[in-house]
Amino acid sequence: MKSRILRILPIIIILSLIVNVISGLSIESDNSLKNIIILHINDTHGHLTPYDDDDKSKDIGGMTRVATLIKEMKKENPDSTLILHAGDELSRGDAPTVCFGGEVNMQVIDSIGFDAFTPGNGDFYFSVSNLLKQITFMKVPVLLSNVVYKNNEERLFPSYIIKEVNGVKIAILGLGVIREDHPSGRILKLKDPIQSAKEILPEIMGKSDIIIALSHIGLGADILLAEKCPEFDIIVGGHSHNQLNEPMFVPRKDGKGNIIIVQAGEYTKYLGQLDIGLKKSDSGKYEIIKADGKLIPIDNKIKEDNIALEIISKYDDKLSQVLCELDNDIPYKRNGNNPIGIFTANAVRLNTGSDIALIDLGSVERGIRKGKVTLKEACMIHPWHNQILIYELTGKQIQEVLSEKDSYIAGCTYVKSDGIADNIKINGLALDKSKTYIVAFDEFLSTYMKSLQGLQFEETGKTINNIII
Template sequence: MEVLHIYHTNDLHSHFEHWPRIHQLVTQRRKWHEQEGDEFLLLDIGDHMDRWHPLADATRGKGIVELLNAASYDAVTFGNNEGITQSYEDLDNMYESRQFPVLAANLYREDGTRPEWLQPYKIFTTKAGTKIGTIGLTVNFNHIYDLLGWKVTDPIEELEACLKELKGKADIIVLLSHLGIHDDERIGTMFPEVDVVLGGHTHHILHEGKQVENTLLAAAGKYGQFTGHVIVEVDEKTKKVLTKKASLYDMNEMKPVENEKEIIESLYAKGKGLLEVPVVDLPHPLTAKHFEESPLADLLCKTLKEWCNADCAFLNAGLLLNGLDKGRVTQYDLLAICPHPINPCTVRLTGAELKEVLLQTKDEKWPHLQIKGLGFRGTVMGNFVYEGIDFRKTSEHTSEILINSEAINPKSIYTVAIPDMFTFGRFFPEIFRSQTKKYFVPEFLRDILREKLTELYPNS
């Protein structure tokens, strides 16, 4: 019997507080298993980088690749944070120093060719001659990839094509899936030839895996809180899989690594140092408050409207985690106060639809609502801030909405600038249903704020 140990990580999102322990665990385990004569693979399932962290932001992911190299990863796929939170050129250059294959069967250049740093699958051969077909798939955010200059295709169709190519060439099929739990379950049902799906994207935790038909699903949550371990036992002669089991190691319960705090802080400090690039010298502070008057949020909202050439704009004050002090402002300062990978966006709404949305923004539930996901890297929503939008009280119980000082016309069409997170379903149904959304990439909100500040204070 041959024993294969697969260790896997996913969705670290540059939360390196557990990285020293993960690094130590996987490097030690590789040594142990190989000394026992067993096979070992170390795989990452994407979203290892997240540009809220200065090292990821300053190096455009290259610093993350160095960490993966140092831990001797055998293969990785990438997630939406690597793929759509940076420019075409940044993704195209990110893996140039890699010491491992990058697997994603459903990403292409616009002309249909694959970038030279990418391949759909990799066959690993064990000492006993067992062939492990390892396929990668990334989530199909085709609209954003199109805007950036890439082409992503249907992951299920690409998986089917890879399985056809691997038929007769691989004894075991392992899928690196940055697609989410629902697609992983679907794959288990559709493709019994897939032995193991290592999952990510939806941050699900499968402590002992999940069996779907013949396929074992495994996933390790988010932020490096867990490291996954799948053990596959194979008949050496027939190459048939005999058993499969999955488990997770809780990194909080692992013994601290020597100089752990210093290692974590050094990663942050390295990125911060790279971002200490002056942007402007402010002649006065620009304060930002979540629940009070917020001059910096007002400026960002005005900038959003101008950048998108919109009729009006609104955003939530919680997008700014802090204000800017008088004096030198650096790229790091802008990252620190606005760490979200959120892009400007416009949506076209009728006056009636826009009125409904704006009335919803006045709901008292919003300011203290805690937001997680959708690119938001802050804590609470905060008050809504408006540009080109006024609420005028007409009587004790009634008011009207003005767009650029004119009463909103229910039948007119308005172009509204918003943070792109509002286009997702949990916020405003009218925006979610609209078919006229336009995303501005690759700029983040902090990028357009930086340009506005340099415009306002050109001689600083």
């Protein structure tokens, strides 16, 4: 009996050691370093395909290349990669962006697999209704906590999401900016991003390990956000187009680490990469113990993604549709009389049946050459989707408008002396200051004219792009 006990004892000891080792491994695993890769981009402004930059850089950028790079990096680390877009994908950009209002862009973003998108001010420029329409083309969460409707203070989009990445619960809170003086901001109200964050952060903190601000408020505002809201761990920024080649660290006032700020330039020139390492703290939450980041150039060494190219190519037939044939060029001139600007104003006047039409000087950006004119070329004349508004103005009010601001104009001639418009003629006839005229305005132009503030107008529902086409 004694010998049997002696034989069993070593086995019990060995089993006990195995259990202790396994338990030790379990504890070590629980406290082991968690690595997460955050890929980020901002202020892409409709650069779907590669382009030549104004600074002589050739064949750079393109969301088609960004797509390839992100997918390759995600494939290498499928469970520990977070992909974020900090806004301004729409507004201006290339022909597919302008012609289709972002429909193509949102499909490309969706195909890449972004985890969250915060719209920037530029994403509203084609109108609020357009943005709401275009995001239906993607499943990516759209986050924005500090922009609401004026009439009821309801948010357009959710404020935040919580996503688990490599076992770490990450809260992503969207913060942005709009131009309330822009036509697109007429029905919206911008709330202070810091105050909005302060209101929402207590709700988030108990649900997450770390908190990311996906921000389109600019670098200066991001730094202030970090100082005023130390609950954030990371701020992925946009709006100011800053090329931060390495992360910026803003120390917390209590000495407990830093808030990390990153931003990846503009126009798909770079993809940002932030690598963070996390361990569990005494509170049981993961906290960042190390961070390193860089910008990856998007150049011609990166192939374009086939799926993104396929999405874009579906619109090629529409873009190549011939609208008309011109006998002569209608050039764009930056200074003096701009033929394409006058052409645009005339098109608006004829389409609306107004006496005169006025178009903002900065809104017309490209001329067209003689020969066949395609949809692609016509769309790029005016890349803003500005709506046309109709005002009924007296001759006296027209003089005030013409004196206040220069514009491309059709149906009217005048001379200006010491800031006062004089010798005004409407369709060849002298201006009658007591008569009422029908005047078509570019919505953007009218928003900034003091002489029009408070006056009634009619929304035509027509954009300059629609009229040109």
